[in-house]
Amino acid sequence: MGENNKYSIGEFSEKTGVSIRTLHYYDEIGLLQPEKNPTSGHRIYKHHDILTLQKIVSLKFLGYSLEKITNLLHQSMITVDLNETLTLQLEVLKKEKERIEQSMIIIQRVIKVLEEEGEVDSAILFSLIHSMQTESIQNEWLERHNLTVVVEELSKKTEKEKITLDQTFIQMAKEVKKLYGKPIQNQEVQEMIKAFIEASFEFLGDDLVQQLADAEVEELDIQELENIAPFPFTEDEQEWLNQAMEYYMKEAGME
């Protein structure tokens, strides 16, 4: 037992809930250096070390690195300039929080999709996730090309509608992978494309699809969009799909 007000590292660790190794580490980096018994080398913690550790733990909780804490510790008065740092820290936390919230939403959507579909080709699933994840970047792209209306329309959709879209996307991707290899004029192939295009119309509405079609977008920009959210297809599948769609367009008399 240590005397009153004197704690061995074990006792101090117990008292404060900070591990012995962490205390060793804080000593090592000069953050919290207690007295030492000069002969045995054993550390002796005292009351004021508790206060110092309290500061350290608090600042860590607020998100500071140990290095910054080392600097802050030597100021005995905390002035308004801390305010700035705190505001900054608040911003960082806000960003972090948003990221987490978005992740949660995406996970929930993925769970829903998995529940309904049971088993999904991983390329398809990850294409979907990646697409959700880059939603904001895709929106930027749309806005850069004067398609803000589309962004607005999309943001109005409910979670349910989005899940429906997810499923439509998965269905199409599945079918592409199944039908790939068949001639593009094949009836099944053409029906799949028809179904998909009709689903898109239904989701976005006629005029929005029209706007999308009318938008003047250069090949290079299309390329950029595809880099942001690539389809889950191999090059051959992609090529085949493109041709099948072109054929459909021609047949349907669309531009």
Place this chain on the structure above:
Amino acid sequence: MGENNKYSIGEFSEKTGVSIRTLHYYDEIGLLQPEKNPTSGHRIYKHHDILTLQKIVSLKFLGYSLEKITNLLHQSMITVDLNETLTLQLEVLKKEKERIEQSMIIIQRVIKVLEEEGEVDSAILFSLIHSMQTESIQNEWLERHNLTVVVEELSKKTEKEKITLDQTFIQMAKEVKKLYGKPIQNQEVQEMIKAFIEASFEFLGDDLVQQLADAEVEELDIQELENIAPFPFTEDEQEWLNQAMEYYMKEAGME
């Protein structure tokens, strides 16, 4: 320029937004290993590497470690068992989110206090922060000692009321540090204690304070509470304050 569908590491990095050094790293740990020109050793990325990277980035976003991703990557079909992992991941994110939200609230309270006070002794400020931070542990302690009523009452307080309490606490701590050394019978000292006790009454209400006073709590448990949320005083200050309070109690005819 690379040929179509073949990308040098620089091009691939540009295209995907993942740094060259990270791609090197992913190669090194066997996560994404592109072809290599056997003579020059230069990496050659192709279309399917984009899909793989997409998976990696997505899973990272969902919170998976690179090691887990390495394992998941080899499954081409994602079945319902991923569901479990996702649910787990969701839990983790939820916890993380709560922690962040609590940090944000605390930072906001600290900012408010700093704005009003301008300059605060660091020991006082960090004692306050530490106390906020361990609020839930303090509540546990209270509940263990049949003081659930107090917990409930505290949780009803608005943010504003809490900030007022913060300020009262700071005021008292400041005065303790200022008056320390004067005889405990000194009028100023006794008035400070009176003011503090009255503020506590006002905040908690008469009956709650009574309940707190009546509660049978052993010395050891008090010690435990003090370890959870220590006061910002040196031992001498603490001792002096205790004596001054005892004197006040006696004078006021309280038990």
Place this chain on the structure above:
DNA sequence: CTTGAACCTCCAGTTACGTGAGGCGTTATA
């Protein structure tokens, strides 16, 4: 053929500790 950019590998450093080895110091008990 030269030059500069792009690429290569290898090594080291980052944060905040966890873990374990091998060896003293302290204390309770026989």
Place this chain on the structure above:
DNA sequence: TATAACGCCTCACGTAACTGGAGGTTCAAG
């Protein structure tokens, strides 16, 4: 007082997901 059991010491390596630099090779353009 001997000894066991435990607490403490230092040293040193491992972690995750990279980033940065040194020193050397390859590529593409002029």
